[in-house]
Amino acid sequence: MASTEGSKLWGGRFVGDTDPIMEMFNASIAYDKRMWDADIRGSKAYVKALEKAELVTTEEMENILHGMDQIHDEWSKGVFEVKPGDEDIHTANERRLKELIGEPAGKLHTGRSRNDQVVTDMRLWLRDAISTLKRNALQLITTMVERAAVEMDVLFPGYTHMQRAQPIRWSHWLLSHAVALSRDLERLHEIRRRVNVLPLGRYTHADTHTAMTELAFDDISINSMDATGQRDFVAEFLFWASLCLTHLSKMAEDLMLYSTKEFSFLVLSDAYSTGSSLMPQKKNADSLELIRSKAGRVFGRCAGFLMTLKGLPSTYNKDLQEDKEAMFDCYDTVHAVLQVTTGVLSTIKINRGVMEAALSPDMLATDLAYYLVRKGVPFREAHGISGKAVFLAESKSILLNQLTVEELRTASPLFSSDVSAVWDYSSSVEQYSAPGGTAKSSVAAQVEHLRTWLKKQAW
Amino acid sequence: IKLWGGRFVGDTDPIMEMFNASIAYDKRMWDADIRGSKAYVKALEKAELVTTEEMENILHGMDQIHDEWSKGVFEVKPGDEDIHTANERRLKELIGEPAGKLHTGRSRNDQVVTDMRLWLRDAISTLKRNALQLITTMVERAAVEMDVLFPGYTHMQRAQPIRWSHWLLSHAVALSRDLERLHEIRRRVNVLPLGRYTHTMFWIDCVFGHVELAFDDISINSMDATGQRDFVAEFLFWASLCLTHLSKMAEDLMLYSTKEFSFLVLSDAYSTGSSLMPQKKNADSLELIRSKAGRVFGRCAGFLMTLKGLPSTYNKDLQEDKEAMFDCYDTVHAVLQVTTGVLSTIKINRGVMEAALSPDMLATDLAYYLVRKGVPFREAHGISGKAVFLAESKSILLNQLTVEELRTASPLFSSDVSAVWDYSSSVEQYSAPGGTAKSSVAAQVEHLRTWLKKQAW
Numbered sequence: 001m002a003s004t005e006g007s008k009l010w011g012g013r014f015v016g017d018t019d020p021i022m023e024m025f026n027a028s029i030a031y032d033k034r035m036w037d038a039d040i041r042g043s044k045a046y047v048k049a050l051e052k053a054e055l056v057t058t059e060e061m062e063n064i065l066h067g068m069d070q071i072h073d074e075w076s077k078g079v080f081e082v083k084p085g086d087e088d089i090h091t092a093n094e095r096r097l098k099e100l101i102g103e104p105a106g107k108l109h110t111g112r113s114r115n116d117q118v119v120t121d122m123r124l125w126l127r128d129a130i131s132t133l134k135r136n137a138l139q140l141i142t143t144m145v146e147r148a149a150v151e152m153d154v155l156f157p158g159y160t161h162m163q164r165a166q167p168i169r170w171s172h173w174l175l176s177h178a179v180a181l182s183r184d185l186e187r188l189h190e191i192r193r194r195v196n197v198l199p200l201g202r203y204t205h206a207d208t209h210t211a212m213t214e215l216a217f218d219d220i221s222i223n224s225m226d227a228t229g230q231r232d233f234v235a236e237f238l239f240w241a242s243l244c245l246t247h248l249s250k251m252a253e254d255l256m257l258y259s260t261k262e263f264s265f266l267v268l269s270d271a272y273s274t275g276s277s278l279m280p281q282k283k284n285a286d287s288l289e290l291i292r293s294k295a296g297r298v299f300g301r302c303a304g305f306l307m308t309l310k311g312l313p314s315t316y317n318k319d320l321q322e323d324k325e326a327m328f329d330c331y332d333t334v335h336a337v338l339q340v341t342t343g344v345l346s347t348i349k350i351n352r353g354v355m356e357a358a359l360s361p362d363m364l365a366t367d368l369a370y371y372l373v374r375k376g377v378p379f380r381e382a383h384g385i386s387g388k389a390v391f392l393a394e395s396k397s398i399l400l401n402q403l404t405v406e407e408l409r410t411a412s413p414l415f416s417s418d419v420s421a422v423w424d425y426s427s428s429v430e431q432y433s434a435p436g437g438t439a440k441s442s443v444a445a446q447v448e449h450l451r452t453w454l455k456k457q458a459w
Numbered sequence: 460i461k462l463w464g465g466r467f468v469g470d471t472d473p474i475m476e477m478f479n480a481s482i483a484y485d486k487r488m489w490d491a492d493i494r495g496s497k498a499y500v501k502a503l504e505k506a507e508l509v510t511t512e513e514m515e516n517i518l519h520g521m522d523q524i525h526d527e528w529s530k531g532v533f534e535v536k537p538g539d540e541d542i543h544t545a546n547e548r549r550l551k552e553l554i555g556e557p558a559g560k561l562h563t564g565r566s567r568n569d570q571v572v573t574d575m576r577l578w579l580r581d582a583i584s585t586l587k588r589n590a591l592q593l594i595t596t597m598v599e600r601a602a603v604e605m606d607v608l609f610p611g612y613t614h615m616q617r618a619q620p621i622r623w624s625h626w627l628l629s630h631a632v633a634l635s636r637d638l639e640r641l642h643e644i645r646r647r648v649n650v651l652p653l654g655r656y657t658h659t660m661f662w663i664d665c666v667f668g669h670v671e672l673a674f675d676d677i678s679i680n681s682m683d684a685t686g687q688r689d690f691v692a693e694f695l696f697w698a699s700l701c702l703t704h705l706s707k708m709a710e711d712l713m714l715y716s717t718k719e720f721s722f723l724v725l726s727d728a729y730s731t732g733s734s735l736m737p738q739k740k741n742a743d744s745l746e747l748i749r750s751k752a753g754r755v756f757g758r759c760a761g762f763l764m765t766l767k768g769l770p771s772t773y774n775k776d777l778q779e780d781k782e783a784m785f786d787c788y789d790t791v792h793a794v795l796q797v798t799t800g801v802l803s804t805i806k807i808n809r810g811v812m813e814a815a816l817s818p819d820m821l822a823t824d825l826a827y828y829l830v831r832k833g834v835p836f837r838e839a840h841g842i843s844g845k846a847v848f849l850a851e852s853k854s855i856l857l858n859q860l861t862v863e864e865l866r867t868a869s870p871l872f873s874s875d876v877s878a879v880w881d882y883s884s885s886v887e888q889y890s891a892p893g894g895t896a897k898s899s900v901a902a903q904v905e906h907l908r909t910w911l912k913k914q915a916w
Binding site: 055094098103104105106107108109110111115158159160161162165168172173175176177179180183186187190194208220221222223224225226227228229230232235236239242243246249250251252253254257292295296299303306307309310311312313314315316317318370373378379380381383432435436437438446449450 | 508547556557558559560561562563564568611612613614615618621625626628629630632633636639640643647677678679680681682683684685686687689692693696699700703706707708709710711714749752753756760763764766767768769770771772773774775830835836837838840889891892893894895903906907
């Protein structure tokens with residue numbers, strides 16, 4: 001056996017047999033104590049399952065339950081004392097339980113390992129977190145839908161490639177983002193189903209059915225090795241957060257453009273803007289910039305965790321400990337972003353006049369082509385003719401609708417005085433009346449569709 | 460205005476043309492593009508924007524184009540920026556003027572995303588088939604090799620005895636979740652993107668398009684329809700998570716195939732030698748399976764970065780979607796098939812596996828022995844740990860300790876402790892759902908067989 005001299009790390013860092021730096025490196029209590037409530041709930045359900053399996057007496061169960069309630073109280077009041085040696089929340093709670101009720105505490109861990117406990121705690125925690133995020137997202141979507149309903153009559157330029165395309169309703173723009181968020185909620189619901197599974201692990205003596213019912217899990221995992229060694233539910237949540245924030249980064253980008261002096265379509269509330277310590281005129285949309293930024297942070301968590309998962313051997317490995325900080329950070333970030341976005345959208349003031357003044361006749365060039373299509377011209381050809389008209393107007397430095405019928409006829413003899421009906425923005429948007437379009441009836445239908453969908457989000 | 464260096468040819472920069480064109484890779488969707496256009500012209504006819512005769516001409520022309528592509532004789536010409544342009548250009552060559560009516564009321568922004576959804580829907584069917592084959596292979600193998608025991612590991616250290624089939628099924632179960640997830644994604648892929656199919660004056664029957672192309676639904680908002688690529692991002696992440704699962708299995712198998720473990724041997728078909736060292740048998744198949752998770756996740760990460768902060772609706776950035784989607788499909792398609800081959804042909808060394816079971820792996824059972832005698836687990840765990848230490852200090856196996864020696868750790872030990880030293884009894888304890896007892900593993904097999912039968916989507 002090596003001498004005690006030989007077992008000390010160079011530089012004498014070892015304290016007894018441990019390296020204090022390794023202890024800190026290894027311990028997760030600093031962040032996993034956040035799951036104190038889930039850990040207590042998990043243990044309370046577990047001891048009831050043990051009692052049903054007659055591995056603890058009813059009296060022992062009552063003692064343990066009572067002890068756990070006291071511990072719950074200490075955490076709630078912020079007076080729980082984490083002690084050195086409390087490597088993680090599971091160890092800390094069990095250590096405190098033993099201090100409170102003595103020997104019977106040692107029966108709590110019968111038939112389970114921390115590998116089972118941690119993943120049960122995480123699923124409970126994440127299930128609650130998902131409920132909160134759902135509430136946040138519903139609030140945001142509702143805000144957007146109701147705003148769209150009120151501001152239905154405002155027209156402004158639609159863009160593709162960031163270039164003016166065709167006239168659309170402002171509400172159509174709002175709803176395009178609401179629709180993406182509704183898909184996010186749908187996806188969250190799918191994920192929740194896979195979160196809400198009791199991981200079996202070694203719960204092989206205790207009554208799993210009791211644990212499952214107590215903790216309101218919908219299902220039990222099929223294979224114990226998979227149960228302790230997979231973190232799919234975390235990876236899925238991290239990606240969900242990444243895609244959701246990518247959606248919000250798109251909306252933030254749009255709003256930032258619209259808030260520039262050049263666009264002047266809308267003004268952010270001061271509550272969501274900041275000034276410059278140097279330039280007195282500045283009003284920066286910091287809220288939108290931060291919303292846009294967080295997609296990277298959150299996706300970084302997702303990428304980091306996926307890299308951690310890659311190539312791990314089966315079942316539990318300490319690598320998996322990287323899951324919690326990633327999960328907590330993504331939750332906190334999405335929770336904040338959804339709330340701030342709701343605030344921004346609730347308080348934005350649109351400049352209707354400027355929006356409508358930004359509509360220009362060249363944005364009706366497609367409608368000019370459709371005019372010819374209705375007269376029997378193949379679209380491809382009509383598109384070319386309309387393009388000629390655009391070029392002609394540009395070369396004369398006049399607006400498209402200022403071309404005379406004679407001038408238009410140089411592009412095609414099919415133009416006649418009835419072409420004047422094309423130069424109306426309201427008529428233009430009203431054409432798009434099929435489902436999903438920008439006509440008033442279509443946009444109103446989208447609003448109703450989403451209102452109905454919102455009412456159904458009872459999960 | 461000519462660019463410095465005279466690169467411009469007329470008004471175009473040939474390097475920009477190449478940079479911008481997607482035909483080199485999006486021609487892969489030639490079939491989806493034709494199907495999409497055929498459905499669209501039928502919708503135009505219903506809306507009376509083309510005559511029946513024009514529709515027939517266009518359909519006939521598209522069929523000829525389909526034929527040319529199938530035979531590999533379709534000629535892509537300069538100016539064919541993408542598959543949509545190429546097909547329409549060819550159609551005009553074949554049938555003349557009426558071809559120009561095909562594009563009424565739609566833009567390529569609508570067309571490309573319809574094509575991609577059709578393509579991906581088919582691709583998903585293929586991947587589903589591949590995955591079902593793999594899962595079936597694993598489940599049936601697990602059924603046959605039910606009696607083989609070997610060490611279970613945590614932290615890559617020997618933990619407790621388990622059934623080999625339990626290990627197989629742990630991976631099958633993760634793959635079954637992957638298929639479930641793919642089914643959820645397919646629902647969101649199978650949506651007709653509306654775009655501009657929206658004119659009152661000429662009502663283009665989008666419902667017709669949705670039925671003709673067998674979409675389940677129509678998108679709710681036209682701006683979202685052309686500007687989102689969620690269905691691609693989801694697919695890329697799905698592929699990443701699936702291959703991460705397979706990287707875990709590959710890692711396990713690689714360990715088990717080392718000389719040190721010697722639990723199994725890969726078929727030569729899935730191994731390679733060394734050009735230097737004659738004894739080498741490398742599990743290259745497994746190494747490549749493990750590697751592809753990075754490639755595929757890289758596609759996912761790259762595309763998400765591309766998506767971040769884009770303004771609404773269509774932007775050319777979105778063109779990055781296709782190569783990512785194709786690469787991930789090709790990779791997963793290959794990996795699933797090779798993995799199936801590997802697992803079908805692996806030979807396990809049952810004797811070596813069972814010889815690797817050692818009595819110290821029954822230390823937990825020794826603790827349970829005491830728990831059954833009323834000792835709190837925490838205490839029993841400590842006592843068992845003392846026994847382990849005692850055996851190690853005497854350089855003997857745990858089951859070679861005498862009852863007297865065990866009694867120094869706890870007076871509760873008696874001669875009935877000998878029942879602990881049996882690996883079969885050990886695994887048979889774990890008889891709750893999901894455990895490693897024969898009944899539990901058999902139940903997992905049945906559960907998966909039932910689930911496999913239901914995968915009719």
